[in-house]
Amino acid sequence: MIEIKNLHASVNGKEILKGINLTVKAGEIHAIMGPNGSGKSTLAQVLAGHPAYQVTQGEVIFEGQNLLDMEPEVRAHAGVFLAFQYPVEIPGVSNSYFLKAGLNEIRKSRGEEELDSMQFLKMLKEKMKIVEMDPSFINRPVNEGFSGGEKKRNEILQMAVLEPKLAILDETDSGLDIDALKIVSSGVNKLKSPKNATIVVTHYQRLLNYIVPDVVHVLVNGRIVKSGGKGLAMELEANGYDFIREEMQQSA
């Protein structure tokens, strides 16, 4: 699905990603963990094409295409979705209008027919059930006045509507209460298929009880320093990142 090779990226001249290598196959779930400021969100933003980050080296192949050459909206059309760590508010634009516009652009790019308002609304309501969101959110302005948890849930709703091939969830679990965490996770699991893949960025092993990863990676200081199975997350939870730093020092 996606192959990241020796990816280096900087922001304002400061190098944040220092050679990331990561391959995710269709049907897989990968978790990325790591201390604050290690570059997890940067990786997510670079994959989505945020203009503030400059890629200085490396390449990313997504479904056989060179992802880094594509405009952000073209990446979205190709099936890349990012659930933002900090979802953005768009005053005056209703959630449904926004999502319908996005979905129809994506459909158009694939040569599919656009959905009319009736068809879209019907579909939206179905998807809202998956994340147990109140229908009142249909007409509220995008993320405006939403609580932290509601924003995160709204991200998953968007993912459910847009049905991406590769979903990158950046700390979607932070700010969620226990019930919401279960709902959101089960939403993610329901959308899982052998044809799509998910990268979850998280600080907490707790989420991985619900969304079970195939591989866990540890990102420290712009590099993936360790990868392993689900057990790695437990180890981190128990010992923090120090033991990895120690391992790194020993090997250095």
Next chain:
Amino acid sequence: MSETIEELVSQEYKYGFTTNIETDTIPPGLNEDVVRIISKKKNEPEWLTDWRLKAFRLWKTMEEPRWPNLQYAKIDYQSISYYSAPKEMKKYNSLDEVDPILLETYAKLGISLTEQKRLSGVAVDAVFDSVSVATTFKETLREKGIIFCSFSEAVQEHPDLVKKYLGSVVPYGDNYFAALNSAVFSDGSFCFIPRGVRCPMELSTYFRINASNTGQFERTLIVAEEGAYVSYLEGCTAPMRDENQLHAAVVELIALDNAEVKYSTVQNWYAGDKNGKGGIYNFVTKRGKCLGENSKISWTQVETGSAITWKYPSVILQGDNSIGEFYSVAVVNNRQDADTGTKMLHIGKNTRSTIVSKGISAGRGNNTYRGLVNIGKHATNSRNYTQCDSMLIGNQCSANTFPYIEVKNSSSSVEHEASTSKIGEDQIFYCKQRGINTENAISMIINGFAKEVFKNLPMEFAVEAQKLLGISLEGSVG
């Protein structure tokens, strides 16, 4: 990214063509004779000629206001021609007699003057340079007792009504530009909705400046008698020319007991080119008077054009329980300057006013909101709510807000909210991540920002206005 923002804001003006038609234009210059000539050409009664002359004499003693936050080259009032009309302008008995070139001009602007073809149910008065060339649906309206005609025609056929109301809201000496207009006004629209009648269709005037070196000075007078209702739309365009052209209009609205007047404008005069060359200087006095109890006047404006805009549609809330509203979206781009806002003058008891102003600045545009809320001593239990939001696109534009508030009794209240935001790279990126391209993202964000104003426009007009907003900002973000 700001580079791309800048690119998006510059898109061509598509109404910039010129119509080649023979005109009857008086030479540039302004003096009492010119005022007399205009009055004579229009075959006006003596009282009106005198009124014009009084205005002219007063104007000569006045000074052009310097307080607005606007920068423009000094206007040479002697270099402007004060009257221009397509030649051979007679009274047309039917639209078939109107010069096909004129009909074609309006068709190009998207306005069909051929009544049969107009399914939308909007009656139109088309003003070309100094004169009204056609008014549609007149007969249908006349059956209800509604008068909708050009101002010149009203002077001939309904002189008493004109005499009674002309200058009753905006006196000829009100301000510099109103005095100029009163002296040299050429044409405009007149509407009269008699007692108890709800006007069955939107009334609309379309103003077009065509001739070069001319000013356009139109006058609109709308009177709604007791219990009457009317919704009036105004649209405007002008050819692209390198020199600036002056537009100084006066609009007066009068609402008697329980009457309601809704006045909507989509102003798209030529704004000049990227470097600020050419464009219309728009100095307009618009004011409504809620003369009767429970009357209501609301202004909705979408201002995207003109090089310079100076405009404060206001409401005098004289009748008890009367309501005044002002909803505005003003967009400036490139080198445009706008100083616009409103005045709400509360005189009657329990009067209420609402002001919603949305200013959008892009390019090197400079957008100023200037508003006055005055609640008088006797206007007990009155209320005003003001919301003033500014949005900036790019780093070279500016927005200013000057709200003036005067409350002279203790039972009234005034609420003011203001905000300034920048269209964010993050907002655009968020939209793009969901598959929406930059242009559509900006248009979506801007329309969301201006939504409260658009929802007050008649349906068709709202769609038009949203498109216009998208166009006038294209090239500003990316």
